[in-house]
Amino acid sequence: MLNNSxxxxxxxxxxxxxxxxxxxxVTAFEDIKPKAPVHILIIPNTFIASLNDIKESNKDIIAHMLYVSVNIAKQQKISQEGYRIIINCNKNAGQEINYxxxxxxxxKKLNKI
Incomplete structure (x- = not known):
């Protein structure tokens, strides 16, 4: 599937x-509109539109994305105080980019959801 996002x-x-x-x-980078002092996006280097598009053939990417997220949290020195990991799936959940x-x-202390 072609993706030009x-x-x-x-x-x-x-x-x-x-x-x-x-x-x-994966690639991880700072969000251009951060919602917290640390706001980093972690994306697969191979296009997957959303969680709904995880298949048997690419299911290991989610584990790797989470593993990288935890390591980045440690590197950013937020792992002890706490951090949040969010994956939005499709429009009604707030997924703005189809990737x-x-x-x-x-x-910082994050609001409860």
Whole structure:
């Protein structure tokens, strides 16, 4: 499936982003409209539209995305005080970009949801 989203452009280095972490499976970068002092997005380097599009063949990517999120939380020194991981799925849940991504938020006391 062809994808020309901003996330694809970040992976392909066709637009600027403050990349925090990158490996063969995922890229992590600072959100341009942060909702907390630490607000990092973790995306797969292979296009997956949403959680609904996880298949047997790509299910391991979610585990890797979570693993990377935890390591970034430690690197950002928010793991002890606490952080939130959010994955929105589709429009009604607040997914604004049609590309699977994790929001890692922390660095302050977050409101209860």
């Amino acid at each position: 901003i996330f694809k452009k970040i992976i392909d280095k066709k637009t600027k982003a403050n990349i925090i972490y990158e490996d063969k499976l 699977l991504h994790i929001h890692l938020l922390g660095g």
